[in-house]
Amino acid sequence: MNETHLEWQKEQERVDFVHSQIKKKQETLKQNAAGLKQGIIGLRETFWEDVTVNLDEPDDVIETQASLKQQAELLSERERSHGLLYEKLKKLARLEDSPYFGRIDFFEENETASDTIYIGIASLLDEQEENFLIYDWRAPISSLYYDFPPGPAQYETMDGTISGELELKRQFIIKNAKIKGLFDTGITIGDRLLQEILGNQANTKMKSIVATIQKEQNQIIRNEKSKVLVVQGVAGSGKTSAALQRAAYLLYTHRETLNSQNMILFSPNPLFNSYISTVLPELGEENMKQTTYKQFLESLISTAFELEDPFMQMEAFLSGEDQERISVIPYKSSLEFKSLIAGYLSILSNEGLIFRDISFRGRVLITAAEIELHFYGLDRHISISNRMRLTAEWLLKRISLFEKQEREEEWVLEEMQLLEKEDFLEVHREVQRKNRRMKAAFDESEQEEKRLRKKIVQQHFTPLKKRLKRYGFLHILETYLRLFTEQHPAIEEHKPVNWDIVSSVTRTAVGRKKLLWEDAAPFLYFRDKLIGRKSYTHIRHIFIDEFQDYSPFQFDYLKELFRGASMTLLGDLNQAIYPHSQESESLLSDEDGNVEEERIILTRSYRSTREIVEFTRTLADQGEQIIPFNREGEKPEVIQVAAKEDQYQHIISTVRDLEIKGFETIAIICKSIGESEEAYEMLRSSLNIQLMNQDATSYSKGVVVIPAYLAKGIEFDSVVICNASQEVYGRESERKLFYTACTRAMHTLTLITVGEASPFIKKIPADKYLIKKL
Numbered sequence: 001m002n003e004t005h006l007e008w009q010k011e012q013e014r015v016d017f018v019h020s021q022i023k024k025k026q027e028t029l030k031q032n033a034a035g036l037k038q039g040i041i042g043l044r045e046t047f048w049e050d051v052t053v054n055l056d057e058p059d060d061v062i063e064t065q066a067s068l069k070q071q072a073e074l075l076s077e078r079e080r081s082h083g084l085l086y087e088k089l090k091k092l093a094r095l096e097d098s099p100y101f102g103r104i105d106f107f108e109e110n111e112t113a114s115d116t117i118y119i120g121i122a123s124l125l126d127e128q129e130e131n132f133l134i135y136d137w138r139a140p141i142s143s144l145y146y147d148f149p150p151g152p153a154q155y156e157t158m159d160g161t162i163s164g165e166l167e168l169k170r171q172f173i174i175k176n177a178k179i180k181g182l183f184d185t186g187i188t189i190g191d192r193l194l195q196e197i198l199g200n201q202a203n204t205k206m207k208s209i210v211a212t213i214q215k216e217q218n219q220i221i222r223n224e225k226s227k228v229l230v231v232q233g234v235a236g237s238g239k240t241s242a243a244l245q246r247a248a249y250l251l252y253t254h255r256e257t258l259n260s261q262n263m264i265l266f267s268p269n270p271l272f273n274s275y276i277s278t279v280l281p282e283l284g285e286e287n288m289k290q291t292t293y294k295q296f297l298e299s300l301i302s303t304a305f306e307l308e309d310p311f312m313q314m315e316a317f318l319s320g321e322d323q324e325r326i327s328v329i330p331y332k333s334s335l336e337f338k339s340l341i342a343g344y345l346s347i348l349s350n351e352g353l354i355f356r357d358i359s360f361r362g363r364v365l366i367t368a369a370e371i372e373l374h375f376y377g378l379d380r381h382i383s384i385s386n387r388m389r390l391t392a393e394w395l396l397k398r399i400s401l402f403e404k405q406e407r408e409e410e411w412v413l414e415e416m417q418l419l420e421k422e423d424f425l426e427v428h429r430e431v432q433r434k435n436r437r438m439k440a441a442f443d444e445s446e447q448e449e450k451r452l453r454k455k456i457v458q459q460h461f462t463p464l465k466k467r468l469k470r471y472g473f474l475h476i477l478e479t480y481l482r483l484f485t486e487q488h489p490a491i492e493e494h495k496p497v498n499w500d501i502v503s504s505v506t507r508t509a510v511g512r513k514k515l516l517w518e519d520a521a522p523f524l525y526f527r528d529k530l531i532g533r534k535s536y537t538h539i540r541h542i543f544i545d546e547f548q549d550y551s552p553f554q555f556d557y558l559k560e561l562f563r564g565a566s567m568t569l570l571g572d573l574n575q576a577i578y579p580h581s582q583e584s585e586s587l588l589s590d591e592d593g594n595v596e597e598e599r600i601i602l603t604r605s606y607r608s609t610r611e612i613v614e615f616t617r618t619l620a621d622q623g624e625q626i627i628p629f630n631r632e633g634e635k636p637e638v639i640q641v642a643a644k645e646d647q648y649q650h651i652i653s654t655v656r657d658l659e660i661k662g663f664e665t666i667a668i669i670c671k672s673i674g675e676s677e678e679a680y681e682m683l684r685s686s687l688n689i690q691l692m693n694q695d696a697t698s699y700s701k702g703v704v705v706i707p708a709y710l711a712k713g714i715e716f717d718s719v720v721i722c723n724a725s726q727e728v729y730g731r732e733s734e735r736k737l738f739y740t741a742c743t744r745a746m747h748t749l750t751l752i753t754v755g756e757a758s759p760f761i762k763k764i765p766a767d768k769y770l771i772k773k774l
């Protein structure tokens with residue numbers, strides 16, 4: 001037996017030992033859990049037997065309450081312990097088949113011997129609960145595994161830096177508690193293991209990368225010091241993967257003070273939410289709240305408004321039909337527009353807010369002019385929103401006085417006749433109860449009438465009061481629209497040259513209560529300044545994926561809402577596909593101009609084969625900096641056909657070929673939803689395919705037809721680009737969309753073009769792809 005075999009055998013013996021420990025622990029825990037469960041069932045069954053219930057005297061009531069509380073606490077304590085046991089069992093189940101993936105031998109400075117440390121997705125103690133059989137990958141010492149090749153190494157702890165020598169770094173592939181692969185690794189984490197993992201088929205759910213996190217990704221995951229961490233990484237560089245590992249890391253490191261409810265992830269589309277939903281649970285953490293920016297804004301906007309879907313904005317952009325609208329999107333997305341609104345708000349602080357009369361049953365109770373007078377009579381140093389709150393309180397008080405007076409009106413008596421019998425009975429009982437309590441005899445019918453009047457008037461005033469509490473006395477929309485019509489010297493000089501178009505496009509849409517995607521953040525920002533905003537202080541960390549797709553205005557609005565939270569922003573300027581997409585870096589500075597961000601650049605692309613990366617990187621700005629991971633595959637193929645009908649024939653034969661080769665997730669990527677629908681109709685009788693639109697929330701293995709912007713963030717074994725012709729991808733503004741579509745491919749990329757190929761393809765060196773002209 002040679003040395004490698006001997007090592008392998010020794011390692012397998014250890015795996016066997018750890019596995020037996022896991023089994024033992026599982027047995028003990030299961031027994032404990034069964035005992036606890038029985039106890040809980042028993043406690044629930046006999047709950048009332050052990051409680052002394054006596055409600056005769058006030059003292060007895062107090063005693064009963066105390067006894068009930070004690071019993072309930074006992075039950076919830078047992079339930080909590082059962083929950084904890086269940087969690088431990090879940091953790092053991094995760095470790096059972098593959099207890100760990102890494103080992104390091106570390107000789108710490110000033111120590112006499114080296115420590116051997118095994119690293120897995122969770123920690124495990126030995127039977128005596130003294131020594132770690134497995135260290136959690138997030139433990140401080142585990143960072144050695146990700147950060148250093150064998151040689152001098154160090155890691156940070158709460159007590160400072162620990163230095164020493166990393167003597168060995170070993171990787172395992174363990175399945176069903178049997179070692180399937182064992183590699184001693186050098187500079188990077190196991191190219192061989194990474195090769196193997198990346199060579200696998202794409203899945204409809206993202207997987208965790210815990211065993212093969214790369215050094216530069218580990219910097220993202222373990223970054224603790226930056227309030228804003230910006231990860232600018234090329235397509236397929238692991239931005240999303242690293243962000244999710246980072247969430248798991250933060251939850252582990254700050255487990256006493258942070259939980260998944262304190263984090264929120266903004267993802268590019270609903271499909272993506274489902275795509276990444278299994279990563280955190282796989283790592284033993286609960287999913288954080290996930291939302292898209294559209295869903296988030298929708299939760300803030302009154303249902304009276306119709307909010308445009310960002311993908312519809314994208315469709316409008318792609319179709320190029322409404323040029324006026326498209327021409328003003330950049331301005332409406334900019335911080336200049338925000339400053340203009342801020343200027344308008346400072347005018348409104350002194351004059352110009354539009355109020356509404358407050359009417360009741362067709363009668364004006366308080367006029368808009370009175371409200372205006374009250375509002376502008378308040379101390380002007382107080383913010384508009386606080387003055388608005390004070391005004392609402394003042395109005396509610398005044399309305400209560402009207403309400404009292406109204407009880408005496410004739411209409412109340414008329415309405416009383418229409419009341420149901422139950423209403424009279426209820427009031428009758430209330431009055432009797434009150435009289436009994438007061439031990440006095442009042443005129444019951446007089447009292448009943450009084451109560452009924454009060455009740456009727458109250459019912460009528462409730463909706464009005466609700467409206468006032470929601471600031472319905474302020475005409476927010478009218479006030480906003482006035483910005484576009486009025487001239488005021490304080491803001492006039494800040495208006496852009498195309499203000500007339502900005503103004504007419506906005507008034508037409510917003511006036512009809514249609515919030516175009518580019519109008520939503522400005523309008524909400526304005527509204528918040530008038531009536532205050534929702535508080536999100538419980539959110540301590542926000543992750544924004546595809547942050548290049550946020551306009552400066554949208555991003556700034558988000559920053560204001562989540563003022564106290566730290567942020568991880570993940571983006572790739574080469575995938576900035578929206579008409580407004582941010583290219584500016586200054587956005588990420590804080591208000592005083594102090595840059596509090598840290599920027600990490602990822603240039604290595606892991607998703608696609610070397611051949612695909614060499615093809616796609618020529619489509620990107622500074623694409624020469626993109627480094628492909630060394631995984632080989634076939635060169636992308638460009639098939640040029642003469643007519644559209646031929647295109648579909650070739651898509652069918654390409655997809656069939658791919659299926660025969662065993663590829664399981666295949667995407668036919670089109671530019672727009674219209675083209676996707678057409679392709680779907682043409683292909684559905686020959687292929688088993690699913691059409692993905694903006695409402696899709698998940699997809700299954702097989703063939704999908706999808707517009708490029710919805711495929712963002714997702715990957716497929718094979719990508720077939722539907723019509724990569726000059727006609728479809730000819731404009732410079734379509735280059736990034738084309739790049740995004742092509743970079744979704746892991747193993748194969750086929751581009752079909754009807755007629756002349758896109759100029760972007762023509763710029764790619766001919767040796768980077770195969771071409772078939774038919």
Ligand SMILES: Nc1ncnc2c1ncn2[C@@H]1O[C@H](COP(=O)(O)OP(=O)(O)OP(=O)(O)O)[C@@H](O)[C@H]1O
Nearest residue numbers: 209212213214235236237238239240241606607713
């Ligand atoms: N360290 C790693 N180990 C194993 N797989 C990795 C690693 N880093 C990235 N990958 C894989 O590379 C692929 C791309 O990763 P991911 O989707 O996180 O990249 P991205 O930068 O968010 O991509 P894009 O911007 O193109 O959507 C995924 O399959 C991911 O599992």
